[in-house]
Amino acid sequence: MATDYYTALGVARDATPEEIKRAYRKLARELHPDVNPDPATQDRFKEVTAAYEVLSDPEKRQMYDLGGDPRGGGGAGAGFGQGFGFGDIMDAFFGTQSRGPRPRTSRGKDALIRLQVDLAEAAFGATREIAVDTAVACESCHGAGTAPDTQVVTCTMCGGRGEVQSVQRSFLGQVMTSRPCPQCQGYGTLIPHPCPECSGEGRVRTRRTLTVKIPAGVDTGTRIQLTGEGEVGPGGGQPGDLFLEVVEIPHEVFTRQGDDLHCTVSLPMTAAALGTTLDLETLDGTEPIEIRPGTQSGQVVTLRQQGTHHLRSTGRGDLHVHVEVITPTKLDARQEELLRELAALREEEKPGVQQGNVAQSGLFSRLRDAFNGR
Ligand SMILES: [Zn+2]
Ligand SMILES: [Zn+2]
Incomplete structure (x- = not known):
C-alpha cells in the first residue's frame, strides 16, 4: 500500500x-x-x-x-x-514554464523609415504626407485568418497542446523532450479553410498614406515615433510603432551647427572700408544687415534668433554671417590712379612690415578649419 x-x-x-x-x-x-x-x-x-x-x-x-x-x-x-x-x-x-500552444495573434514589428527634410522644414517644422508600405488587419476575417463562416479546429496531432513529446536517451537516462507540433506549428489549432483575402495570415499588405507632423528643430538622426502606425501583427495583432528618422538635405547657402546657421557674404573692399547695409536672404525672408565702416575679412555678424528652432525648448539658434572682403583684381587706369592717390594720402605706398604670430591672429584657425573641411 x-x-x-x-x-x-x-x-x-x-x-x-x-x-x-x-x-x-x-x-x-x-x-x-x-x-x-x-x-x-x-x-x-x-x-x-x-x-x-x-x-x-x-x-x-x-x-x-x-x-x-x-x-x-x-x-x-x-x-x-x-x-x-x-x-x-x-x-x-x-523552474521553466510549460509552453503550451502559442497564440496566433502577436504584436506587429516596428518599422523605420528615413525621411528627407530640407532646412526650412527642419527649422520651422512641417506637415508632410508620406506613403508607407505596411500590413493592416484583414477586413474580410478581422484577423482570425478563417474563411467566412468557418472556424479554427483543434489540431489532431497534438490535441491542442501545440507541442509533441518524444522519449530520448541521454546522460540523464530516458528524458521526455517536447518540440512544437509539426502539423500546427505550435498553435494547437488548424485553419481548415483559410481566409482567401489574407491566406490565413489575418493581415494584408497595403500602401497607406500618413500625415506626419515634423516638429520644429529636428536634425539628421532625430527619430519621430508614431505609436501604433507600424505593421499590424500576425492574426490581426496589435500594431508596432513607426519610427521616422530625419535626414536633413544640405542647404546650398546655410551650414547648420546645432541650431545655429552659418553663411558667408562677399563684400567689395570699398564697402568694407566705408560701411554699408546688405539685404541678406535668411530663412525668414530678406533681412537687412549692417556692415560697419572698417569691417575686416573674417569678421562675423550675428543675427540673434535667426537659426533653427530648438527641438526641446523655446527660442531659436543664431545666424552667423562670415564676411569676406574682396580685393579688386582688375583695375582700369582711372581706378588705379585713384587708389594710388589714396595710398599716397594714407602714406601706404610702401607700408612697413608688421609681422605677427599666425596662431594669435585667428587666421591660423581659419586655415586649419579650411584644411580640415570644416
Ligand atoms: Zn483574412
Ligand atoms: Zn498540433
Whole structure:
C-alpha cells in the first residue's frame, strides 16, 4: 500500500499548490536518481513523484482526498514520469514554464523609415504626407485568418497542446523532450479553410498614406515615433510603432551647427572700408544687415534668433554671417590712379612690415578649419 501522498511530500492536507510545488522541488533535488542512484533513494523518489503527480493536479487531488486513487493502482511503484505531464516535472525541476500552444495573434514589428527634410522644414517644422508600405488587419476575417463562416479546429496531432513529446536517451537516462507540433506549428489549432483575402495570415499588405507632423528643430538622426502606425501583427495583432528618422538635405547657402546657421557674404573692399547695409536672404525672408565702416575679412555678424528652432525648448539658434572682403583684381587706369592717390594720402605706398604670430591672429584657425573641411 502506498504511503499517504501528503506525508510523502511532508506537507499539510490543506497545503497550497505553491507549497506542494516547493516541497516537491526540494525533495526532487535531493532524491533525483542522477544525484543519488542508490535503490532506496530511487524508490523514495518515485513515491514523492507519484505524490506530486496527484497533488499538483486539482482534479486528481480532489479524487484522492475523496478516497480514490487517481493513479489507477499504479501506486508508488509506477515508472518515472508515467502518465505525468512532462511540462510539470520540468517545471518543478528547472523552474521553466510549460509552453503550451502559442497564440496566433502577436504584436506587429516596428518599422523605420528615413525621411528627407530640407532646412526650412527642419527649422520651422512641417506637415508632410508620406506613403508607407505596411500590413493592416484583414477586413474580410478581422484577423482570425478563417474563411467566412468557418472556424479554427483543434489540431489532431497534438490535441491542442501545440507541442509533441518524444522519449530520448541521454546522460540523464530516458528524458521526455517536447518540440512544437509539426502539423500546427505550435498553435494547437488548424485553419481548415483559410481566409482567401489574407491566406490565413489575418493581415494584408497595403500602401497607406500618413500625415506626419515634423516638429520644429529636428536634425539628421532625430527619430519621430508614431505609436501604433507600424505593421499590424500576425492574426490581426496589435500594431508596432513607426519610427521616422530625419535626414536633413544640405542647404546650398546655410551650414547648420546645432541650431545655429552659418553663411558667408562677399563684400567689395570699398564697402568694407566705408560701411554699408546688405539685404541678406535668411530663412525668414530678406533681412537687412549692417556692415560697419572698417569691417575686416573674417569678421562675423550675428543675427540673434535667426537659426533653427530648438527641438526641446523655446527660442531659436543664431545666424552667423562670415564676411569676406574682396580685393579688386582688375583695375582700369582711372581706378588705379585713384587708389594710388589714396595710398599716397594714407602714406601706404610702401607700408612697413608688421609681422605677427599666425596662431594669435585667428587666421591660423581659419586655415586649419579650411584644411580640415570644416
Ligand atoms: Zn483574412
Ligand atoms: Zn498540433
